[in-house]
Amino acid sequence: MSDQLSTIDHLAIIVNNIETSVEYYTENYNCKVKHHDGTWAMLQFGNINLALVLEDEHPNHFALVDRSLHEKYPKNIKYHRDGIGYIYQKDPSGNHIELLDQSS
Numbered sequence: 001m002s003d004q005l006s007t008i009d010h011l012a013i014i015v016n017n018i019e020t021s022v023e024y025y026t027e028n029y030n031c032k033v034k035h036h037d038g039t040w041a042m043l044q045f046g047n048i049n050l051a052l053v054l055e056d057e058h059p060n061h062f063a064l065v066d067r068s069l070h071e072k073y074p075k076n077i078k079y080h081r082d083g084i085g086y087i088y089q090k091d092p093s094g095n096h097i098e099l100l101d102q103s104s
Contacts, residue, residue: 009063009100010042010049021052061088061096069101077101 015021022041025031034049035042041052051058069077069085077085085101 007065008048009065009102010051012051012053012058012061012063012098014055014058014060015052018052018054025050025052059088059096061098063098063100065102066099067101069099073099 018036018038018041022033022036022043025043026033029045031043031045031050033041034044039054039057043050043052051063053059063086066072069087073087076087078087079085087099089097089099091097
């Protein structure tokens with residue numbers, strides 16, 4: 001394992017309505033919208049991104065950047081619409097972790 005610390009790309013929380021939640025966060029907090037469609041949105045804050053997701057689309061999770069994802073899990077990688085490779089794992093307590101290969 002590398003001595004370099006892992007990077008958290010984003011936290012994802014389940015919301016009832018993407019549009020309402022984007023409006024709430026952008027009107028009440030200083031953030032900007034990086035992506036927004038009917039199924040999810042990504043908000044950028046000064047130090048982290050916050051994904052707003054629907055329950056039937058994604059679980060609550062946090063995402064780590066893993067630049068060796070293709071080497072570690074070549075058969076398990078799926079791809080987001082933007083082409084970024086990812087896999088989901090669970091920690092021993094059942095929390096979802098998304099590993100992202102942003103170089104894919």
